[in-house]
Amino acid sequence: MVTELIQKYIWLVQTFIKAGDRGLLLEEIARAWELRWDSDYSRRTFNNHRQAIADIFGIEITCDRRTNRYHVPFAEEVADSNATAAWLINTFTINNLLTLGKERLSGRVSVEDIPSGQRWLTLLMEAMTGNRVIRIHYRKYTREEGEVLHVHPYALKEFARRWYLAGWCEERSAERVYGLDRIQDIAIEDATFKMPKNYDVEEAFATSFGIYLAEGRKAENIEFQATEREARYLRDLPLHHSQKEVRDNVFRIRVVPDDDVIMEFCRLGNRVEILSPDTVREQVRQALKEAYIQYNP
Numbered sequence: 001m002v003t004e005l006i007q008k009y010i011w012l013v014q015t016f017i018k019a020g021d022r023g024l025l026l027e028e029i030a031r032a033w034e035l036r037w038d039s040d041y042s043r044r045t046f047n048n049h050r051q052a053i054a055d056i057f058g059i060e061i062t063c064d065r066r067t068n069r070y071h072v073p074f075a076e077e078v079a080d081s082n083a084t085a086a087w088l089i090n091t092f093t094i095n096n097l098l099t100l101g102k103e104r105l106s107g108r109v110s111v112e113d114i115p116s117g118q119r120w121l122t123l124l125m126e127a128m129t130g131n132r133v134i135r136i137h138y139r140k141y142t143r144e145e146g147e148v149l150h151v152h153p154y155a156l157k158e159f160a161r162r163w164y165l166a167g168w169c170e171e172r173s174a175e176r177v178y179g180l181d182r183i184q185d186i187a188i189e190d191a192t193f194k195m196p197k198n199y200d201v202e203e204a205f206a207t208s209f210g211i212y213l214a215e216g217r218k219a220e221n222i223e224f225q226a227t228e229r230e231a232r233y234l235r236d237l238p239l240h241h242s243q244k245e246v247r248d249n250v251f252r253i254r255v256v257p258d259d260d261v262i263m264e265f266c267r268l269g270n271r272v273e274i275l276s277p278d279t280v281r282e283q284v285r286q287a288l289k290e291a292y293i294q295y296n297p
Contacts, residue, residue, distance in 0.1 A: 023071030
């Protein structure tokens with residue numbers, strides 16, 4: 001039920017994006033809805049959907065009272081101006097297209113699977129929309145037994161083909177991050193919570209490279225030199241939102257130098273070289289040395 005409702009929200013947003021600045025009359029929206037979903041579409045239902053789309057995706061569907069036409073302001077820029085909404089819209093759109101055209105496109109489209117994103121996403125989005133406390137059964141990779149936790153779901157974040165939930169844990173009295181693939185069960189409680197004022201997931205992870213919260217740790221400037229070929233890739237797909245090219249093929253990012261950062265530079269191998277700080281350079285050197293010894297005992 002929740003998945004279908006999200007699909008309908010996505011369809012509605014896309015319908016307005018296709019309509020552009022001219023927008024649509026309520027009668028035109030209702031007719032398109034009936035053709036797509038084979039059901040009537042009342043003004044009340046439409047207004048409820050408008051509000052939900054604003055709450056979930058941050059996309060406003062406004063009405064020009066002079067013409068009574070509804071539209072998404074600057075529709076052609078919605079995808080560029082709101083990366084999170086654009087990602088969700090594109091993801092659901094691709095999934096819908098693959099489902100609807102599975103037979104015709106079989107063997108011609110390949111989409112990378114994110115196992116942890118399939119089971120809990122829509123349920124968590126429902127809880128987040130209503131600011132409802134959730135009860136999760138969570139098992140870390142480092143533990144044999146799981147534990148039951150009560151969490152205030154603040155935000156969802158995708159990183160390295162895994163989905164994560166950021167939220168306040170009542171048992172820990174602190175903000176924590178949970179991998180969705182390690183959640184064994186979720187139940188939405190009747191209790192609600194109050195979101196921290198002006199909370200923004202991008203800001204919360206602004207100095208993180210992956211999914212570790214900074215938690216008071218200090219960010220550092222990391223400079224590295226890339227090969228000519230790798231530099232082209234990095235210009236198109238930066239390692240981090242803070243990345244800047246300070247001179248030819250030399251880049252700088254500002255992050256907390258945690259394990260994820262070290263692993264990423266190890267992955268890049270001889271295509272990049274850490275220039276500073278010395279502590280990060282040494283961590284990468286040591287990790288690569290241990291890998292070399294493992295293969296050359």
